[in-house]
Amino acid sequence: MRVMVIVKATRQSEAGEMPSTELLEAMGKFNEELVKAGVMLAGEGLHPSSRGKRVRFSGSNRTVVDGPFAATNELIAGFWLWQVKSMDEAVEWVRRCPNPMEGDSEIEIRRVFEADDFGEAFTPELREQEERLRAEIDSKSGNPG
Template sequence: MRFLMMFRASEESEAGGLPSEESLTAMGLVMAEMAEKGVLLAADGLLPSSKGFRMELEAGERRVIDGPFAETKELIAGFCLIEVASREEALEWGWRCLAADGGNTGRLEIRASATAADFGENLTPEARALEDATALKTVENLQRSGG
């Protein structure tokens, strides 16, 4: 099962505050362990929303909204994509990550990733083949970029 772990932003992270040296070291150790065990698929910290933008498409109209965004509690400061055997295992890793985070965020949202079965008949054989080809290309791109 794949899960996306989203570390919520804090007022401090949104202001550009950096995690402490202790927190970075502790989180690095947890990430290294997840990678060693084959659990970690991807992870990164995110810059404050002032460095980002949102895109909207409504009734054919495009709109770009530059950050920063007001609702800090709804923003994401970082993420991990993990693959584990169960929800319980995702919870265990989540608690370890929160402890390592040293109070920088204090909140973590974990969401299960959709699988082909979740889309039922809407995922045609053609769409599935395209999805598989895209997944292979994504792995190649990650390998080429060193990710």
């Protein structure tokens, strides 16, 4: 199963404070372990919300809102996409992770929907479209699929 591992923002990450060399080295080592184990599919850090935008939807209306956004503890500072056997395995990997921030921090783990999770609503035609789009994405990104 795939999971998204979400590194929650802190006051420091939202202020644009960059991690120390030591933290970057520790995270690099951890990422190497994830890659060697075949767990890590993707992972990136995100700029502070002050450099972001939100688009609010209300029926056919779209409203663009500039950052920064309130409720820092609900914002995302970075993420990984992992392939694991179970949620327990994902938790064990996160337990081994260096603290991603200089102070207190939090990491959230969320399961990614798979085609079978949608049941009969995900028709054979929609499955075919999904597979075609994934193949196209893989070919454009250089992934073997």
